[in-house]
Amino acid sequence: MKALGVSGSPRRAGNTDIAVQRVLAGLARSGVETEFVSLAEFPVKPCAACYECAKGRGCVIPDPNFDLLLPKFARSDAIILGSPVWFGSATPQLMALIGRVGSVARRGGNFLRRKIGASVAVARRAGQNFTFAQINMFFLASEMIVPGSSYWNVLTGKEKGEAGRDAEGIQTLDTLAENIAWLLKKF
Numbered sequence: 333m334k335a336l337g338v339s340g341s342p343r344r345a346g347n348t349d350i351a352v353q354r355v356l357a358g359l360a361r362s363g364v365e366t367e368f369v370s371l372a373e374f375p376v377k378p379c380a381a382c383y384e385c386a387k388g389r390g391c392v393i394p395d396p397n398f399d400l401l402l403p404k405f406a407r408s409d410a411i412i413l414g415s416p417v418w419f420g421s422a423t424p425q426l427m428a429l430i431g432r433v434g435s436v437a438r439r440g441g442n443f444l445r446r447k448i449g450a451s452v453a454v455a456r457r458a459g460q461n462f463t464f465a466q467i468n469m470f471f472l473a474s475e476m477i478v479p480g481s482s483y484w485n486v487l488t489g490k491e492k493g494e495a496g497r498d499a500e501g502i503q504t505l506d507t508l509a510e511n512i513a514w515l516l517k518k519f
């Protein structure tokens with residue numbers, strides 16, 4: 333079993349990286365193979381709405397980072413996507429990836445179907461729930477299975493590392509990891 337975690341923050345080693353890596357660490361403790369990717373390191377271009385993927389050609393935008401990331405989605409059993417909240421929303425960096433992976437998957441054999449999807453959102457003050465729901469929209473419209481935790485998967489923090497001190501948020505992520513691992517074992 334394999335889990336992919338993607339941080340949609342352009343800030344390296346920031347709060348979203350911490351949150352996504354926390355979920356992956358919990359999964360690793362349960363014996364799940366994990367991989368972390370930062371969109372700060374591998375930014376992808378947004379969807380061009382060319383609809384070439386609808387012709388079964390995959391995504392035709394020249395973008396080595398996307399070509400690297402897409403097979404990671406296809407190979408993973410669980411996908412954890414994290415984003416900082418930016419003006420009440422997920423980052424354009426993460427939405428660019430979602431738009432393209434989602435479109436290619438829908439038109440390319442629906443390969444996300446029945447994978448597990450979990451979203452994580454971090455904000456200084458507010459907007460986490462909207463961003464959490466925004467990412468879940470992608471999972472749910474891709475026929476993915478979205479497990480719960482003891483609360484919504486949200487953390488509070490502004491400066492780098494602050495979210496790691498949000499004790500309830502961290503506990504929520506640890507419980508989320510346990511629930512994802514439990515589900516994976518049922519598969």
Ligand SMILES: Cc1cc2nc3c(=O)[nH]c(=O)nc-3n(C[C@H](O)[C@H](O)[C@H](O)COP(=O)(O)O)c2cc1C
Nearest residue numbers: 341346347348416417418419420455456457458490
């Ligand atoms: C462009 C921008 C917009 C932001 N908008 C919000 C917001 O709407 N609500 C909020 O509480 N924090 C907002 N923040 C703060 C970040 O969500 C917060 O610092 C978060 O911890 C950053 O995560 P990161 O370290 O993973 O980048 C914003 C930050 C930036 C750079």
